[in-house]
Ligand SMILES: Nc1ncnc2c1ncn2[C@@H]1O[C@H](COP(=O)(O)OP(=O)(O)O)[C@@H](O)[C@H]1O
């Protein structure tokens with residue numbers, strides 16, 4: 001196996017990056033794939049969501065940045081996936097990396113040793129376009145952009161796409177913007193539908209899988225360190241992440257999964273009809 005590395009990035013906070021990484025990792029692992037997730041956010045939300053206490057961990061990603069550990073040394077096993085953890089120490093990484101030659105390539109170099117050990121590597125980016133996110137984009141084959149279907153956040157996406165273009169020119173020619181992941185989608189409101197239709201019309205990015213419906217269950221999930229998917233719930237959002245995982249893994253998507261995600265052809269046309277014709 002050779003892992004595909006995907007960065008989940010959007011410099012806006014609270015758009016569902018961490019939730020997407022955790023849920024997608026669980027869905028990929030359900031398909032029998034070996035998955036590594038990398039927490040690249042000093043807030044350590046992904047680390048916490050997987051049931052670890054970020055501040056008690058040693059070593060973490062920051063020790064890789066400072067050269068005290070290799071990435072392999074930091075890996076923790078979680079029931080569903082392997083994790084490279086992070087905590088608040090990583091907040092110093094931007095400064096540490098400033099004086100380091102080839103600072104954009106650190107993560108890429110470290111992950112190169114792990115490519116044969118996993119099918120999928122997902123990087124949870126921090127809400128910034130700083131050197132950590134550039135590291136993630138430089139290491140990645142593809143970038144997934146979660147967008148919240150609640151507020152109009154066009155400028156944020158445009159700025160991210162500019163950064164992706166810079167990375168493609170300067171540090172990673174093969175980086176592919178894979179598409180948008182629509183998060184917190186509320187099918188009952190016109191606003192959610194309009195935001196999604198507008199984003200897809202405005203940017204040259206396809207929608208990956210189905211929009212992830214809003215559900216309070218996502219906020220409840222982190223408590224036990226288990227993803228919503230592992231809990232066996234059938235909320236539409238879980239089905240959406242299973243669809244996204246199958247699309248990324250190039251696996252067939254059964255009809256009933258589209259229904260569970262509430263994104264049948266009819267529903268899709270009702271939302272996107274105005275865009276596609
Ligand atoms: N589909 C969803 N429905 C409802 N709440 C969600 C959904 N996805 C994420 N959330 C919640 O939104 C908040 C922000 O999500 P998070 O994944 O932490 O965003 P980010 O990593 O981009 O900051 C969290 O409280 C999370 O539980």
Ligand SMILES: [Mg+2]
Pocket residue numbers: 017018019041045046124125
């Ligand atoms: Mg996050």
